[in-house]
Amino acid sequence: MMKHFIFIFSCLFFWSCGSGGEEEPIPPAPDEKPVINIPSTDPLPVIEQKGGKASLSFTTNTAWTATVNAASARSASWVSVLPESGGAGSHTLTVTTTENDTFDERNATVVLKAGAASKSFTISQKQKNALTVSSNKIEVKAAGGKAVIEVKANVLYEYEIEKEAQSWITHTATRGLATSVLEFSVSENQNTDKREGKITIRDEEFTEVVTVYQEGSKPAVILTQNEYTVGSQGENIKVELRSNVDYEIKLPDVDWISETATRALSSNTHYFTIKPNGTHDARMAEISFLNKENGIEEKVKVTQKQKDDIVVTQNEYHIAAAGGTIDVKVSANVDYTVTVGEDWIKQVTTRGLATGTLRFSIAENKDDDARSGKIAIKGAGISRTVTVKQSAGKETDGGIDDMPTQPW
Template sequence: MNDSFRWSKMQMMQKALFVLLLVLSACTGEEKATIPDEPETPEAKITLAEGTDTNPLLDASGGAVTVHFTATADWTATIGNVRATGWVTVSPVSGKQGEASVTISVAANEGTDERSASVFLECGDNRKTIVVSQKQKDALIVSQQSYQLPAGESEIEVEVEANVAFEVETSDTWIEQISTRSLEKSVLAFRILANDGYDKRSGSIVISSGELREAVHIYQEGKEKEVLLLSDDLIEVGAGGGTVDVQLQSNVSYICKPEAEYTWVSEPASRAVSTHTLHFEVQPNDTYDMREARFIFVDETEAVSDTLTIRQYAVDEILVPSDPVICEAVGGTFSIEVSANISYTVKTDVSWLKQVAGRGLEQSTLYFSVEENTESVMREGNIIVTGNGVERMMKVLQKGKEEAPYLIVSQDYFDIQAEGGTVRFMVKGNVPYQVSAGVDWMTRTLSGAAEEEVVFTVLPNESTTSREGTITVTSEDGSLVRTVRVVQEGREELILNISPSSFSLTSNSQTLTLSVETNTRYRLSSSASWLSSNMAGVGEWKNPTFTVSANESTTSREATITVTSEDGSLVRTIRVVQEGREELILNVSPSSFSLTSNSQTLTLSVETNTRYRLSSSASWLSSNMAGVGEWKNPTFTVSANESTTPREATITVTSEDGSLVRTVRVVQEGKAVYLEVSPSSISAASEGGRFAFTVNSNTQYTLTSSDTDWINIEGNIIIVAANTSTSQRKGSVTVRAEELVRVIEITQDGKKEETPSAGGSIEDFIENEEDW
């Protein structure tokens, strides 16, 4: 009864409360109807005009900037620091609602320090700040103080505004200045070289003038990392062979190098394509041994590589999937593919994992059932396939009922060759996780086809010692840690054996050959220009050759051939000694000739061990032995000397290299002088006359009169003047040709006396008595 009473009382109270709420509601509605709405007051706010520079920079000479804005209420403009009022003024300092503007004026900066001040525009509680900066008196202003650039080569321009002369300096060689001008306003051009590294780098351009300094910072991205990635590191093939496909993803040109020559698997042709499918034909394996073929894919610089292993099983073989199967806690069924060329049996090692189907031959699909896992922890079992002594095992994992945190890696050990390769495994879990490697020679590249796939590139091991690293997969909270052990072989110890270790050579030009036993590429170099090879760059030549020039000197010479392994760790030297040539001999006899004027041939006797040249200083002494030769008895033809004067010439004998010169003096007599004069005498009457004469000589001659008063010569005429005397007179004309003298004797009668007449006087008779 008490409970019923209390229940009825509560119902009555609820009804009374409901009525009271209705009354209050009605009153409230009436009150609202009688009170008018107040107009909404807009929020006090300042909005700067679009594109407003809130950090204006003014030069040392001063100036002004105008700021445009819109205010929703009354506003004020104030200078934030009272110390700045001496050089910054604002006008106007207040205003009303609407569009407005203020002008900030800056006085000239006579100081040596940059200065700045804040100007506050306030409207209610809303504030906008304009920071005005002013350069010092001697200032450098750059248009941009930092550049973010891609990895490739690029060019930038830096505008410099300065009122002083300045210098430009770059911090690194990869920043090159193209042009420079120290003017009041300059545009400086710079070339930023391509970044061939993977890491981002930074540098700076410093523009300075005395103590003034402006730095422009350059930040350049590293180049994109090379990717050379195979979809599979290991492909397993049954004894029957067949075709297998592998996807290759690459952003570099590459080549495929088989580790050995394989007859049972064909390798693909090299192609430089970003992504493509490689096809391999595998021949049947009729042996009882498993075999493997390894193909190394490497870029042209050998910076990145990946290795594909094709493993073919023997005649008796069973292939099961290598990745574990993960089942949900509720249980269920799943299937796996088994390839075998023998009969096999299947069993499991746990009771909650059972096979649904039986055994099979060739390729079979096996079905399994998994019971519900009522526990909270994950459990593990194995499927075991055996036949004819071959056993294969596959792991099966089942999550716990409450799905406890788990983290599983599909493979926890990798063996990588020295050339490098790829580590690829699957991560399955129900918690977030992180992946890291504790060594710098393993870098995570990119994920594979599935989100859970983890791929690491292993760099080549340049050491001959193996190395080991660990990839750690850790849950976000650190409670679960899985490790993958990676062991990389050391590279094969380099061999660089050269023979012979030295050469002793004659002075002649020749070719020498080395024998090189090596397992690496190498470089060849020579310390002398006379010992050269056309095998440039790096190579794996078995028998490199060098060309040796003839040694033209009589002194022996020495050079060194250097053979250096590509990585520079091995250096071998070969000593090459070349004899000097035999000391030159050039003996010529006779040393001189004395010849008659007749034409003739003269012969030299030459003893020599070198070739030589012949030359003559005169055209009348010539030889048809032109060029260089080794004549034992060279001859010269001597023309007849038609002159009466002797002549002289020189024969020069010069060794081919010009080091030896011999001369032979040749003197040829002139032709004999003759002088014939006719007549040898002249008898002239007293009246005189003209008398012809002839001179026959092979040389020049002179004519001389013994008495030019009455004997004169005109050409070949002797003119004898009349003899006025009654006495006979004699004279001569002398003809002289060198040492020869001929004389023409001239005799002239005296003038005859006149005979007296009969009427003459006796005195005349007596006077001339003697004559008669």
């Protein structure tokens, strides 16, 4: 009986010692806020044109997920992130991209979420056949920080901070030989408005421009260019932006602007097709980038030039020998000049550009022969010609006196 008791006691002892297994992740206490920490010393991933991998470390106190931002759905074919989820603790994300065979730098935004906490970072991949600088874009928080540019060059080069940004961007250090690292200090942006500054790096032949975008103290959608002017023949325009919030695009209610689906399109770059303008009037429309949650609306203004033309209502005038005046009605949306090819045609008045009337006086024709003259109206590579035909000064009536005299 004693042996059976000892055996049962031993089993219970070992079961109690071994039943714990591996410790389960301890979820945050109910009153502990979910937190995501990314070391400030880690640079944002920049991947070479041939593709590859980049890593980013972070810690969190609860379960998390990593996804490509909804605005960058079209980026999914060239960028992936692993792992896509995990528990509390320290983790390293691996971002993998395919080769970029386009001539545009492309970007994607990866979003980390842990409960109500959320952080995002931008993956940049250089374009084909570049590159002398690590990236042409640097984003800095409103609190300020460092802007680091890696320059690969085997020639002497210089840098220049544009005048408007010299008060808040300053050079602090240069390190390295074959590969140099230019380090700039970006001061805190105390205004609520976004700002940007350009740093130009050049030698005798090549020029690279790096734009530093600094957020304001509120959510913002930052457009690199707000106005585009397009010729009447139409073209494609490229709109680049930086956003720290989700956004949607609202096209104007016109049939001559459409968004272009492009394989190289990134989450921060959009292309739009502007159709040719076959009318004689310029036209304008606006493309909106909206974040309804924060009441943000940024607009790109597209102005398209008109089809230039000069129109005359009548190309030929017949005037009696006694002379007189003619009125040439002209409709034009360009500046033009008037040239008269004959001294017996004189311009009397000229008015305006839109719809105007050009008046000419025609001198008496005292010659026995009819005559013809030209009026040329030219502007913006367009030429129109008006012909003036005047009867002979001496009209014949077909009588005996008009018959030629023959010698007998």
